[in-house]
Amino acid sequence: MVAETDARRGAWGNGRFGIAWRATAPYRPLMMLMLVSSTASFAALGALSLFARDELGASDTMVTVNFVVVALASMAVMLATGHVSDRGGVRRVIIPASLAWLGIGYAILASVRSYPAMLAVGVVFFCAVGVPNAQLMAYARDLVERRDGTATSTAVIAMMRIVLSIGSFTGFGIGGLGLAYLGARPLFRVVAVVCLGCLALSWYLLRGRGAVATAEPQPLMDENNDGRHGVRERTAGGQRLLLILVVVMVLFSSGRVMVLSQLPILMTVSLHGPLQLTGFALALPPLCELVLMPTMAFAAVRWGRGKVFLVGAAASVVYYGGLVVVTTPGLLMLLQVVYAVFGAATVIAGIDLAQRLMAGRAGMATSIYLSHENVATINGSLVAMVSVATLGHQIGFLVPAALCLVAFAFSTWAFARHPDTFDLRRRPPSGQRPRIPAGTA
Template sequence: MTAPKAVEDADPVLLGSEAERRSALRLVLETPLYRAATVAMFLSGLGFSAAAPQIASFLVNELHASLPVAGLYYLTSLTAPIAGYLVGARSDRTGRRLGLFRMCAVAGFLGWTGIAFSTQLWMPFVVSAVVLGFAGAATSQVFAALHDEIAARPKAGNDGVVAMVRMALTGGWVIGPAAGSFLAALAGPRVMLFATALCTLAQIVPFLTRRASAPRATGVDVRAKSLPAATAKPGFRQMAPLLMFTALYMCVYAGESIKYAYLPIYMIDQLRLTPALSGAIIGVQPLVELALMPLAVFVARRTGMMRLMILAAGFGVAANICFATSGTALGLFAGQILMGGVWGVFAALGIVVAQRLLPTSVATASAIFMSSAALSSALGGLAGGLGVATIGLPLVFLVPALFAVIAAVGLAWMSRFSAQSLTTGR
């Protein structure tokens, strides 16, 4: 398998003295589009992560769903990859990144508002499957717009900008669960869900007066009725490297749904850890992730993105082995710190790699990559359920360890055929 030739020339990471002097933070502060994307992604992460842990209890307590039925709600996210692909393909045909982003954000507002005011159990399921699937594509459109801006105005440290915007999304996820729990306890779950709707809509505000650069493949006028062949719908052969990379990413991500489903149960029911200690163990991962994301970009410039991701997948293997075998709080802390290393790399670099593997259709690439989390969550839920029924706790964590081994081997194989911009960081 060979990556497209265009990948070699796509968005090079500029090195040397100029790059060292010009920081990603300075670029974000200087560039209106980068500032807007950073604020929007923080609001996106804040809103969604506030609702995600509360939705099952809302279905049970407010709409009287049984626990099994409430669990089925998460399967509605399986429509997200389809919706994301449709939006991404439309974006690549028209070049209207921010216009589609605004439409997706409005869809998110309407969707979460509909769930907040639902009176029948079927309503959240239908709204989530039909409306929120398109809302999830908003994030991919922002990263596609960032790609276009970087291609139009290349500067040293641009890949660091992508990492900083991704850090803002992660920062929202750090704050959101606690904020959502507090608001739900104070004002009720319906108010909390409507607050999520407002956060989703508020993503539009930083972009109200912003215009994105035209996609490089389409030329300067994105309103043209006929676009060059470079923006034609990519075939399977063109998409194969991206699809393989996304599948390997899903193997890594599947471990998260297994971990969040069973690690709290293991800590409380079997290890008898206090709630405060259990919370500290869970909370250490995003802190490590945030700290390591800028470092991941710095190291990738010297070692190559794919090589660094192989190492990160290896961290995932070690982390899950810690969960499965340690039996102590110290071992679980070590596992979570290693997982912070996994996501410090994949969160910072994953979207960049995905776009470079399909450089002629970056919105499609962004949408496929970003929406793969829904499929990987379903994969992890199925594998974790079968695993815990077969080998129990804590050995179920050997299942995501195996997934991480598959990812590491697959990434190592891909790195042999990937273009120079992925293997050398240039």
């Protein structure tokens, strides 16, 4: 299959790194759509907490409850839309429909006057906040499998994930400025208009006759040409392995909430660092990820996605273990760079592995994999509360370090049992393009 052999064609292994990235040009309209839609969503997200507290009178606990409840609803919607998105042309309907749904939700949010109303709007409308990005990544995978080009799925996914990170930075910045100069309600109305603009753009890109329009991907035959029965068996096995991947990512990500809540305290109280350095420490990992993601994508194609994922997993163990014993602000900044290695490696290799595990079901695979973020948010809140209450804001990082160590051991065991499935190669591919058997392209 093209999807199974594109990583071994040697486009990046022969020193043509720039050529591989330039080959992602046909997917750039999708990246632009993701950039604009994600910027709008993050702009609204940055203003939501202050809006709930200052204008609706919500307490800090009520704000947290809102995020947890919406995360649960979002996980259910992500899985449901992922399940149906791989059928026929459903994916090209889900993307604009979700953008329209979000636009309506932001418009209604601008007029709510009570916390229960905000919670209801969040559950009903913002449960779809992760759907457009997940389905855009799946649609990009569809195009890679249908095109005969030099771009690999890893390169395209890396580029789209970088665009999503840029959208988060831009969105939070615009949200802060909009909150300061416009206020929360006008900002939500602007975001609603932008979402409707994204709806029009997505309708043109996905339904028109442009370069990115293509036929929907068909279920792929297995390598032995055993037909659809073999595909169903392989898909069922892939689902089980995908669940393993999701479980380990939940464990790896369960300390993220504690990092956001306790790292500023650790920097200022224990390490006596300035407040300005605290903000830079929090911003350093996502900034480093913008550089590390292309590097990790290149490494994944060259040496195997499984190896890159395990490198990121090991980095998480080092990071949380290091937070327990860190003594200076400089060492903390170094640990933040290590944390960026974890984020870049597991995002790039993880999404690509998830889509490879369910051939022809990229939408479902991406939705299942990304749902770990919602579960990790809920689980991480409990981990943070228990760890800080019992061990303190620094020693408490022992708990997420232990969870990461368990996840690293579990993922290493699973990858070793299925080395081909998880692309755990012993050596990089040769410089020559491998021969693709007839009937698999």
